[in-house]
Amino acid sequence: MGLLDSYSISFDHFIGGERVASERSFDDISPIDGSVIAQVSAGGRHEAYLAITAAEKGFEIWSRTKRSERAAIMRTIATLIEERVEVLAMVETIDNGSLLRSHLRSVMPRVAHNFRFFAQFLEEGLDYPDFETRGHKNHVSYDPSGPSLLISPWNAPLMLETWKIAPALAAGNSVVLKPSEWSPLTASILADITKDAGLPDGVFNVVQGIGEEVGPHLVGDHRIARISFTGSVPTAKAIASLAAKNLTPCSFELGGKSPFIVFGDADLDLAVKLAIDQFDNAGQVCLSGTRLLIEDDIFDQFIDRFTIAQSQLRQGDPRADLADIGPQIHPEHLDRIDRFVQRAKANGSKLIFGGERNLDLGGLYYRPTLFVEDRIDTEIFQEEIFGPVLVAKAFSGVQEAIAIANSTKFGLAGVVVTSSREVAERVSSEVVAGTIWNNCFFVRDLSAPFGGSKSSGVGREGGHWSFDFFCDVKNSVFAPTGWAS
Ligand code: NAD
Numbered sequence: 001m002g003l004l005d006s007y008s009i010s011f012d013h014f015i016g017g018e019r020v021a022s023e024r025s026f027d028d029i030s031p032i033d034g035s036v037i038a039q040v041s042a043g044g045r046h047e048a049y050l051a052i053t054a055a056e057k058g059f060e061i062w063s064r065t066k067r068s069e070r071a072a073i074m075r076t077i078a079t080l081i082e083e084r085v086e087v088l089a090m091v092e093t094i095d096n097g098s099l100l101r102s103h104l105r106s107v108m109p110r111v112a113h114n115f116r117f118f119a120q121f122l123e124e125g126l127d128y129p130d131f132e133t134r135g136h137k138n139h140v141s142y143d144p145s146g147p148s149l150l151i152s153p154w155n156a157p158l159m160l161e162t163w164k165i166a167p168a169l170a171a172g173n174s175v176v177l178k179p180s181e182w183s184p185l186t187a188s189i190l191a192d193i194t195k196d197a198g199l200p201d202g203v204f205n206v207v208q209g210i211g212e213e214v215g216p217h218l219v220g221d222h223r224i225a226r227i228s229f230t231g232s233v234p235t236a237k238a239i240a241s242l243a244a245k246n247l248t249p250c251s252f253e254l255g256g257k258s259p260f261i262v263f264g265d266a267d268l269d270l271a272v273k274l275a276i277d278q279f280d281n282a283g284q285v286c287l288s289g290t291r292l293l294i295e296d297d298i299f300d301q302f303i304d305r306f307t308i309a310q311s312q313l314r315q316g317d318p319r320a321d322l323a324d325i326g327p328q329i330h331p332e333h334l335d336r337i338d339r340f341v342q343r344a345k346a347n348g349s350k351l352i353f354g355g356e357r358n359l360d361l362g363g364l365y366y367r368p369t370l371f372v373e374d375r376i377d378t379e380i381f382q383e384e385i386f387g388p389v390l391v392a393k394a395f396s397g398v399q400e401a402i403a404i405a406n407s408t409k410f411g412l413a414g415v416v417v418t419s420s421r422e423v424a425e426r427v428s429s430e431v432v433a434g435t436i437w438n439n440c441f442f443v444r445d446l447s448a449p450f451g452g453s454k455s456s457g458v459g460r461e462g463g464h465w466s467f468d469f470f471c472d473v474k475n476s477v478f479a480p481t482g483w484a485s
Helices: 045-062 067-083 085-096 100-125 157-170 185-196 211-219 233-244 268-283 296-311 331-346 398-405 421-430 463-470
Strands: 013-015 018-020 025-029 036-041 131-133 136-144 148-151 175-178 204-206 226-230 250-253 259-262 291-295 350-353 369-372 389-395 413-417 435-438 471-478
Touching (some): 045 204, 045 211, 067 085, 067 100, 085 100, 085 157, 148 211, 157 175, 157 185, 157 226, 211 233, 226 233, 226 463, 233 250, 259 398, 268 389, 268 413, 291 398, 296 350, 296 369, 296 389, 398 421, 421 435, 463 471
Parallel strands (some): 148 175, 148 226, 175 204, 226 250, 259 291, 259 413, 291 389, 369 389, 413 435
Antiparallel strands (some): 013 018, 013 204, 131 136, 136 471, 350 369
């Protein structure tokens, strides 16, 4: 019996409110057992054209739909997501291998919350107060901008997709979504949900396919008004150069190699607990603090305690309630992780634990891994691995911690563990990153700005920042005189 046998999911595109099949398809495999679970329609030039044409028509309707009606439909989408949480959670787990219990408890509720939050922001938070210049009134409006192309990765598919879909729809834009070919399924269920919620045809479209094949036909189309992309740096560069031909505005949320800084005065229990969280989603989290910078006076103690704590982690089938770490998404990705690890070993980095596939489980599991490094110019210290592989380095004092933290090309996030508020504030101020967590990790408010600095991204999304990106922001100036009415 196949993993998806109890579910009814379309593997075709969703264009103009209808299912559209392609002649070609690609295999979607489950990381749970490596089996092929679906043959998904593989889009190309033709499907890209159809979807953007549908999105243009959808935009005509949606951009003129009253804010209150847009918000009401978005809330219905949220309700339908809540009603289908169990199906969405299980299909996501089968498709991308992340833990079922996190999908049930936090991820899918957050998916619904994305719609509720941006519906509420549209109604209550968007308007900017009028202001005066020499008696003239300035009126700022947030106008819909057009069809938005949203391109997403595989590590948290529906959460990251709806983080973009919800503000784009709230802004009055239509959407063409291109999910990752490694995790295409929940986007297809969402398409059915939008239809059931009464979203007009063409407002939300899904084009499935291999990124390099269909992506350029979507990105390079002049009718696309906005591109919001989450994924890797090389893909962002390819998108940016093609989008430049039409000057299409892009928002990029990219990779990271974030510092996790523990000072000598930190609560070590807390530090170890937060460090364990960096293995969440089998290390496939862009925001993970993958460089453990530990002050030298507690370095050995921290490593010993962390080593014991990680040995308690249970690796296994992500559908099981007891599993803490599931498989990696895909054989190609597992091989890539292993190549990083083997090169680090060969280059003399000191392996503390892990460093190999978990062959006891077969399939796609990689053991949580920790290296200790003296140097900061090594590949293992500089490059994003996107797996359960951390590297630790000792530092001495705040200044050195900040310098090492800022020593990579990335600037996505950072975690600081210290009992000194002054130290936390200084590090937060001087480390270059989009988000810094002090004595905590992954606390996220949708009204906060989110994004990366340096190679970790371009622009910010979240709350007002999402509308600044997805809308055409206009200032209308009204003179004090000359009015008959
Ligand atoms: P990826 O860049 O390989 O693919 C992302 C998406 O782009 C996929 O849908 C893919 O099909 C598509 N794509 C590929 N080539 C394309 C092209 N030429 N034109 C248009 N689209 C194309 O990234 P991935 O492996 O899916 O995701 C992992 C990366 O995403 C990591 O670097 C991770 O850090 C990053 N990420 C960042 C965030 C964030 O919020 N900053 C969140 C999650 C993941």
